[in-house]
Amino acid sequence: MMAAQLNDRIAGEQAALRRVAVLVARATPPEEVFAAVAEEAGRLLGAHHAVMVRYDPDGAVTVVASWSSTGTTFRVGIRWNFGGRNLHTIVFQTGRAARIDDYASTSGPIAAASRELGLRAGVGVPVSVEGRVWGVMVVASVRERLPAGTEVRLAAFTELAATAIANAQARMELRGFAEEQAALRRVAVLVARAAPPHEVFAVVAEEAGRLLGADHSWMTRYEPDGAAWAVATWSSTGDTLLAGTRLGPGGRNVYTLVFQTGRPARIDGSPGTSGPDCEVARELGVRAAVGVPVSAGGRLWGAMVVSCRVEPLPAGTEARLAAFTELAATAIANAEARAALAASRARIVAAADAVRRRIERDLHDGAQQRLVSLVLQLRAAQAAAPPGGGVPVQQLRQHRDQGTRESVGEDRRLAGGQRAEPGKDVRHQAS
Numbered sequence: 001m002m003a004a005q006l007n008d009r010i011a012g013e014q015a016a017l018r019r020v021a022v023l024v025a026r027a028t029p030p031e032e033v034f035a036a037v038a039e040e041a042g043r044l045l046g047a048h049h050a051v052m053v054r055y056d057p058d059g060a061v062t063v064v065a066s067w068s069s070t071g072t073t074f075r076v077g078i079r080w081n082f083g084g085r086n087l088h089t090i091v092f093q094t095g096r097a098a099r100i101d102d103y104a105s106t107s108g109p110i111a112a113a114s115r116e117l118g119l120r121a122g123v124g125v126p127v128s129v130e131g132r133v134w135g136v137m138v139v140a141s142v143r144e145r146l147p148a149g150t151e152v153r154l155a156a157f158t159e160l161a162a163t164a165i166a167n168a169q170a171r172m173e174l175r176g177f178a179e180e181q182a183a184l185r186r187v188a189v190l191v192a193r194a195a196p197p198h199e200v201f202a203v204v205a206e207e208a209g210r211l212l213g214a215d216h217s218w219m220t221r222y223e224p225d226g227a228a229w230a231v232a233t234w235s236s237t238g239d240t241l242l243a244g245t246r247l248g249p250g251g252r253n254v255y256t257l258v259f260q261t262g263r264p265a266r267i268d269g270s271p272g273t274s275g276p277d278c279e280v281a282r283e284l285g286v287r288a289a290v291g292v293p294v295s296a297g298g299r300l301w302g303a304m305v306v307s308c309r310v311e312p313l314p315a316g317t318e319a320r321l322a323a324f325t326e327l328a329a330t331a332i333a334n335a336e337a338r339a340a341l342a343a344s345r346a347r348i349v350a351a352a353d354a355v356r357r358r359i360e361r362d363l364h365d366g367a368q369q370r371l372v373s374l375v376l377q378l379r380a381a382q383a384a385a386p387p388g389g390g391v392p393v394q395q396l397r398q399h400r401d402q403g404t405r406e407s408v409g410e411d412r413r414l415a416g417g418q419r420a421e422p423g424k425d426v427r428h429q430a431s
Helices: 002-025 030-044 087-094 109-116 150-192 197-211 254-261 276-284 317-365 367-384 391-415 426-430
Strands: 049-055 060-068 079-081 098-100 121-129 132-141 216-222 228-235 265-267 288-296 299-308
Touching: 002 030, 002 150, 030 049, 030 060, 030 132, 030 150, 079 109, 087 098, 087 109, 087 121, 087 132, 121 150, 132 150, 150 197, 150 317, 197 216, 197 228, 197 299, 197 317, 228 299, 254 265, 254 288, 254 299, 288 317, 299 317
Parallel strands: none
Antiparallel strands: 049 060, 049 132, 060 079, 098 121, 121 132, 216 228, 216 299, 265 288, 288 299
């Protein structure tokens, strides 16, 4: 009889695990897997309640799945402050499974909520993802302690839940990587097309803000004293810092920290901040921000800032934001190079014009005047020739006209172009 019961229990357990495993294999959303884990584990282990919670960075816990055989249970999404003596705290502190056989000895907000549901005993098993405790799975009874071995049997379900979380994170990371590459590609295309820097800055602010899940983003350009001008802004909330706004120097804020250190900086809470930027940030409801330097030509040009109104921006925001600032810096360097090239060309053209004008002036004041004098002398010689001079006088006239034309033409070519009307030569000046 006992053997048959054991076989039935094992078969039921394997069937329950298989149903959850199928959901995991199908890449079912984690919240659906959590709900299935809570129900399957609660029913299989003879518990009255089953709940999965996630440990949050701010020291609280959030219910991500809940099941009950009694009709009353914890609401998904409810949060409790961490602390006290209860299964959630013990598992977090030790990283190992734990049990409490009398909830009368527990304390803390979670314990108080559990007693309101009439819970008397429970077992908690950590949900570990990539070597860290992500959350805890708890099954509890309103009557008596749960059987020995509950920890091991429950761990089989938490392993499947952890696999679902890891798979979901991997998919999210892959999707995030693809989205990040697409956003960077859109900015890079603008840079490659030599779009004006202000257009690049506007796209950088929007793409970075959207990708990083920020509420606000802006790019600033530094003045020598550390003040900054907002050259591009974006917001997901409709309220934003206006482009062209000047932020005075000083204070403890992200753009001042970047200016002082030349390195990325973050502030994960509005208390303790100061300065003009923080006055604007408080008006926008900003509580956390990350800033990254924008460097061009080996100098600190400005800063790119993303901010959030609710919670700190994720670890790694600085590195992801830097990829956008590098493209912005390239746009700045390209624009400066184009401006320098245009200025250089303008200087060359101006220098060439100056040289041409000098040559024209020298020719006009020197060689052309001498030619005019020569023409006048030849005409005087022609006039002084005895009447009926015949051929010598005619030859003199021909040599005068041809030599004058050739000399004037050569002078004009040397001066940089023939701007006189065809056939108009120095003889007109002398006549």
